[in-house]
Amino acid sequence: MTVIPAAAPPAAPRPFYQHLYVQVLIAIVAGALLGHFQPTLGAALKPLGDAFIKLVKMVIAPVIFLTLVSGIAGLSELRSAGRIALKAFGYFLFFSTLALVVGLIVANVVQPGAGMNVDPATLDTGAVKDYAAKAHETSLIGFLLAIIPTTLVSALAQDNILQVLLVAILFGVSISLVGAPARPVLDLVERLNLVVFKVVAILMRAAPIGAFGAIAFTVGKYGAGSLVNLGGLVLTFYATSLIFVLGVLGVVARLHGFSILRLIAYLKGELLLVLGTSSSEPALPGLLTKLEAAGCDRGVVGLVVPTGYSFNLDGTNIYMTLAALFIAQACNVDLTLGQQLLLLAVAMLSSKGAAGVTGAGFITLAATLSIVPTVPVAGMALILGVDRFMSECRSLTNFVGNAVAAIVVARWENKLDRARLDSALRGDVALSDTAPLAAE
Numbered sequence: 001m002t003v004i005p006a007a008a009p010p011a012a013p014r015p016f017y018q019h020l021y022v023q024v025l026i027a028i029v030a031g032a033l034l035g036h037f038q039p040t041l042g043a044a045l046k047p048l049g050d051a052f053i054k055l056v057k058m059v060i061a062p063v064i065f066l067t068l069v070s071g072i073a074g075l076s077e078l079r080s081a082g083r084i085a086l087k088a089f090g091y092f093l094f095f096s097t098l099a100l101v102v103g104l105i106v107a108n109v110v111q112p113g114a115g116m117n118v119d120p121a122t123l124d125t126g127a128v129k130d131y132a133a134k135a136h137e138t139s140l141i142g143f144l145l146a147i148i149p150t151t152l153v154s155a156l157a158q159d160n161i162l163q164v165l166l167v168a169i170l171f172g173v174s175i176s177l178v179g180a181p182a183r184p185v186l187d188l189v190e191r192l193n194l195v196v197f198k199v200v201a202i203l204m205r206a207a208p209i210g211a212f213g214a215i216a217f218t219v220g221k222y223g224a225g226s227l228v229n230l231g232g233l234v235l236t237f238y239a240t241s242l243i244f245v246l247g248v249l250g251v252v253a254r255l256h257g258f259s260i261l262r263l264i265a266y267l268k269g270e271l272l273l274v275l276g277t278s279s280s281e282p283a284l285p286g287l288l289t290k291l292e293a294a295g296c297d298r299g300v301v302g303l304v305v306p307t308g309y310s311f312n313l314d315g316t317n318i319y320m321t322l323a324a325l326f327i328a329q330a331c332n333v334d335l336t337l338g339q340q341l342l343l344l345a346v347a348m349l350s351s352k353g354a355a356g357v358t359g360a361g362f363i364t365l366a367a368t369l370s371i372v373p374t375v376p377v378a379g380m381a382l383i384l385g386v387d388r389f390m391s392e393c394r395s396l397t398n399f400v401g402n403a404v405a406a407i408v409v410a411r412w413e414n415k416l417d418r419a420r421l422d423s424a425l426r427g428d429v430a431l432s433d434t435a436p437l438a439a440e
Helices: 020-037 039-044 046-074 078-110 126-138 140-147 161-178 180-204 207-222 232-255 260-266 268-277 281-293 298-311 314-330 337-353 360-371 377-412 418-425
Strands: none
Touching: 020 039, 020 207, 020 268, 039 207, 046 161, 046 180, 046 207, 046 268, 046 281, 046 298, 078 232, 078 298, 078 314, 078 337, 078 377, 140 161, 161 180, 161 298, 180 281, 207 268, 232 260, 232 314, 232 377, 260 268, 260 377, 260 418, 268 281, 268 377, 281 298, 281 377, 281 418, 298 377, 314 337, 314 360, 314 377, 337 360, 360 377
């Protein structure tokens, strides 16, 4: 007689405070309180946030490399990879340009800089010089040179996503072309992928500490009042980004059969991490994992998301035109429609050239203004103090934009499991512990 073992009872739900995204949220609140009541101590905790970001950035290159290589090599044919890339870039170009236009329209309607009557000659531009000096890196020539690494291996040792993308694409295509003899290499890549994501999961346990230090520094240095009253520009930027996410991306999501609000809820852990660290890079591994768990094909996710981190920067683009017109209005520079369209065209090109440059938002703005001399670069000193607060919103908008892009492109390619997506967005999918911020 065969004895059938009894099914294991379902595991009891964990207490809410053991969920990592809850810990990150608590850390953000605690950091803000510490920065308010002990500003000196809060400002001194900046190394905690910096250290955590460095820890995660340490594994970003191998995560992108392994995900992209296994994704491309796993596609049925190389033509499919080229088609996915073409559709992704078409999506990026359209919505990045739309984000620039939205920023331009809002700046003209709200005019947050009007009435300031600032004389650019009276501004202290010393703090802006470092950013202006880096602006040459965003030129198209500098951009093309920055893509090519010194060696095949050095790309993985540099903080340049574009170089990693280039090497990963070449490596994945080569594995696909070699065929069966390269199968052991692909198996090794897939096993390494599991190991690296386990490393990421371990590092993510320190996410609350990193978020705590980053928020404590921000509030301690700039004051709690600045979190509430950051000025017209910051409030306008946040409102515009919210309209773009819920309005534009919300419509795109609805047309493709999913809810933007449910997607945001699904990615709440990663979004809190982005908010706490003011950077979307620490949340990249979690985004890759969750999109694949939600039914997006690994090859599509591996191609679209890392590329979007460099080319699909909706939040940064809104910021660029909005900030540029704010500076013009504050300095009483009256831009004609033609000059504004020129500014938009230059921003569209320079935003692509900024891909892979650390601190791309402010640096790209410096590059854009240096090419359009009508708006004084010195005016950037006006927004330098509040740029830190806008960086969180830039990162959040960029992050959501890339999540939507991956799902949309996957559906265009018929590589989206709609049932799994619906289940994930309803909260019915339990991710394994390899997901950095899994919504258990």
